[in-house]
Structures are given as C-alpha cells and as structure tokens.
Amino acid sequence: MESEQNDKAEVTPAERWIAISISILFVSFFLILMGLISPFRIVFLLCVGWTSFILRTLSRLTISPSLTLMFLSSLLLFAVGFHFYCRRIKGKVTAESAGVTSWQKRWSFSLVTMFLLLAVSGICVISVTHQLFWMATTQDRIFIRLHMGGAGEAARRSTSKNNLKxxxxxxxxxxxxxxxxxxxxxxxxxxxxxxxxxxQLLPYLDHKSLYDQIDFNQSWTAAxxxxxxxxxxxxxxxxxxPYDFTEEEGDAAGYKPAHYAANSRVLSANSGMDLRxxxxxxxNTIxxxxxRSGIKAWGDPTNFRDPTEGINRSPRGFGSKFKGGTHVLLSDGMVRFVSEDIDPSVLKALSTPNGGEPVGEF
Structure with a gap:
C-alpha cells in the first residue's frame, strides 16, 4: 500500500515540463496584461531573442589559457579521485556480497557531470536573482516607461550608463x-x-589578452x-x-568605433591628470x-573633445541619441545625465578641473 502511494506521488518529467510551461505562460500573460510587453515580443524572446544576446556577448569574452588549463586539470583530478574512491567503497561491498558488479567508470562520469551541472545551475540562479533584484530597484525604471517605446529607450539608456560606469x-x-x-x-x-x-585601459576592462596583442613600438594604424x-x-x-564605420568614412572603415570620448581638459595629448x-x-569635473557625431575609432589617440562645445549642439562636443541630453562620467566615477539645455557657464564649470567656477545644480 505504501509503495503504491509513493508511485502515485512521484512527479514525472512530463508533469514537470507542463508545470514549467504553465509558469512561463502565466508570467507572459501577466506582462501582456500590464502592457509591459507585446505578445509578438514575448514569442520572439522565447524563440530567438536569446541568440542576439549571446552574439553580442561573445565578442566581450576573453579566455585565459592558464586559468582554463588549471580548471580542466582540477576537474580531471577530482574525477579520477572520485572514481577511485567510489570503486574502493564499492569494492568493500562487493567483497561481502557475491555477484555484485564493480564500480563502473561511466557511473563516475555521470555523477561528476551532475555535480558540475548543479554548480553551474546554482551560479545561474544567483545571477538571475541578482538581475531581478536590480530590475526591481533600479532608478531607470525600465518597465515603467511604456509610451512611444519608452521601455526600449530606458533600457538603452541604462546600458550606456552602465558602459560609462x-x-x-x-x-x-x-x-x-x-x-x-x-x-x-x-x-x-x-x-x-x-x-x-x-x-591604455584594456587590462582594466578585462581585455588583457587584447592589450598583449598590440605592438606599442608602432602606431595604432600600423599594419x-x-x-x-x-x-x-x-x-x-x-x-x-552604428557598430561599424561606413565606407564613406575612408580610413576608419574596418576599425570599430567608440561612442564615448574623454574630456580634453582632463585627458589630452601626452597628458593624464592626477586626481589630486x-x-x-x-x-564636479567631467x-x-x-x-553622437564625429565618431572616432576606439584606438584613435585623438578621441578626446571639449565639453564646452555644448550638448547635442556641435559635432566636436558631447551628445547622444537619447532625448534631452547625454550621459557624462564624472571624475569620481559617478554617471550623470546632463540636459542639452544646461547653462553654458555651468557646463564650462563642469568641464574645467581647476577653473574655480561654482557648479551648482545640473
């Protein structure tokens, strides 16, 4: 009787997948009902939307041969040690029980694989939880701005802001x-x-391997x-x-652009200022x-400009595609959104490191 009850209580894989599917449909229905996302976008994200994220992320990944070799070696040692340990334990049982099969290598492989998948799953759950918490507490309110594609622009603003951070x-x-x-x-x-x-920042942007490929005895445009x-x-x-320069932009074609530039009053030719x-x-200093215009390649040594040229007012100044202004990185590491209608005197005060001008609110 007890075994029959256990058989009835056991959850089959089919039932598990049905429960997951119902959960996904419920969340999707809730998002559609609240007007936070369109039905077409739900279908797209579930089917192929994740592939675009992978394609965007792959170019940012760097592989350390030494760390990779260390991980594989550690994993191999663990698997071998685990197998011999299990075989020894199983051998003692086998000695006491006639006709019991000895421990198989495939059993060890299956268990080690399961442990590895569980570890990766745990990391994924932590990452998802962290991301959901950020989405719930962020000041950008990505899922609140609904009119005229506001959610999309809020997400783009948040991404660019994070880049500057x-x-x-x-x-x-x-x-x-x-x-x-x-x-x-x-x-x-x-x-x-x-x-x-x-x-010069590449090693501090997790691109040490890319930095090591560059010959600093030659200019950035050398073959x-x-x-x-x-x-x-x-x-x-x-x-x-745009993620690429056009052919009309001449020598820049082939190089990759940087949509961020330095303040020439702080970082300029052969000059990098001490924070003190x-x-x-x-x-108070940008x-x-x-x-958004006059874009330079990220390797171009002339990728700095004067903020006093205005916000969204000059191809030689700062600006963005975002409505109303642009993000700037301050010298303390904070990122602020500066209005394109900012008082020129305030913008000048933010641009100069030693001007002595009062900044006030901006």
Missing amino acids: QIGLAMHNYHESARRFPMGGTFDKTGQPQHSWIT DNREPFETNFILLQSPGM KIKDGSS LAGEV
Whole structure:
C-alpha cells in the first residue's frame, strides 16, 4: 500500500515540463496584461531573442589559457579521485556480497557531470536573482516607461550608463596603479599619434589578452596592429548607434568605433591628470561622455573633445541619441545625465578641473 502511494506521488518529467510551461505562460500573460510587453515580443524572446544576446556577448569574452588549463586539470583530478574512491567503497561491498558488479567508470562520469551541472545551475540562479533584484530597484525604471517605446529607450539608456560606469571603474583602477589617469592620447616626438586612452585601459576592462596583442613600438594604424583594433568592443558602443564605420568614412572603415570620448581638459595629448590636481572636485569635473557625431575609432589617440562645445549642439562636443541630453562620467566615477539645455557657464564649470567656477545644480 505504501509503495503504491509513493508511485502515485512521484512527479514525472512530463508533469514537470507542463508545470514549467504553465509558469512561463502565466508570467507572459501577466506582462501582456500590464502592457509591459507585446505578445509578438514575448514569442520572439522565447524563440530567438536569446541568440542576439549571446552574439553580442561573445565578442566581450576573453579566455585565459592558464586559468582554463588549471580548471580542466582540477576537474580531471577530482574525477579520477572520485572514481577511485567510489570503486574502493564499492569494492568493500562487493567483497561481502557475491555477484555484485564493480564500480563502473561511466557511473563516475555521470555523477561528476551532475555535480558540475548543479554548480553551474546554482551560479545561474544567483545571477538571475541578482538581475531581478536590480530590475526591481533600479532608478531607470525600465518597465515603467511604456509610451512611444519608452521601455526600449530606458533600457538603452541604462546600458550606456552602465558602459560609462565600467569605464569609470577602469579609469580609477588605472589611476590607483599609475597615480594618474591615462593620457588622452600618446604622441611621439614628431607629433605622430600612437595610442589612445582606451588602449591604455584594456587590462582594466578585462581585455588583457587584447592589450598583449598590440605592438606599442608602432602606431595604432600600423599594419601589425590592424587586427587588434578591428576587434568589436561592445562596452564602447552605445545602443542605437552604428557598430561599424561606413565606407564613406575612408580610413576608419574596418576599425570599430567608440561612442564615448574623454574630456580634453582632463585627458589630452601626452597628458593624464592626477586626481589630486582636480581642485574643483572630482564630483564636479567631467572625465568622459557620450558622443553622437564625429565618431572616432576606439584606438584613435585623438578621441578626446571639449565639453564646452555644448550638448547635442556641435559635432566636436558631447551628445547622444537619447532625448534631452547625454550621459557624462564624472571624475569620481559617478554617471550623470546632463540636459542639452544646461547653462553654458555651468557646463564650462563642469568641464574645467581647476577653473574655480561654482557648479551648482545640473
């Protein structure tokens, strides 16, 4: 009687998949009912939407041969040790019980594989939980702005803002090592451009392997350096902006663009300022920002400009595709959205590191 009840209580794989499907349908119905997402978008995301994320992410991944070899070696040692341990335990049981099969290698392989999948699943659950918490508490309110594609723009703003935060973190890590920010661009004794501030940041942007491929004894446009600078760098590309230069842009074709530029009053030719010399305060001085025109390649040593040219007003100034203004990275690592209607005197105060001008609210 008890075994019959256990058989009835056991959940079959089919029932499990039905429960998962019902959960997905319920969540989808709730999102559609609230007007947060269209039915077509639900179907697209469930079917093929995840592939675009993988394609965008792959170019940002870097593989460390030494760490990969260490992981595989550790996994192999664990699997071998686990197999011999299980075979020894099974051998003792076999000695006491006639006709019992000895421990098989495929059993060890199956169990080790299961342990590995459980570990990966645990990491995925933690990541999903962290992301859901961020979506629930973020100030960008991605899922609240519904009119005229507001949710999409809010998501793009959030992505670009996060890109600048990552750049700011790399800037400060570089500063901690070199006691100054990277030079806006390096130039040789004859004034020929060599390498950009972004190139100097590569080890601090998790691209050490890319950094090691560059020959710093030659300029960024040298034939030997062509391949590294043709690498697509998603972190430096703002959503909604083209990911490639057009053929009409001449020599830039083939290189990958940066939709962020440095403040030329802080990072300029052969000059990277020490944070302690920013007398106006790091929270009152622009370090870098978004650009929407006059785009430079991320390896271009001249990728810096003057913020006082205005927001969305000059091809030589800062700007974005976002309505009403642009994001800027301040020297303290914070990212702020600056209105295109900002008072020019306030913008100038934010642009100069030692101007002594009052900044006020912006």
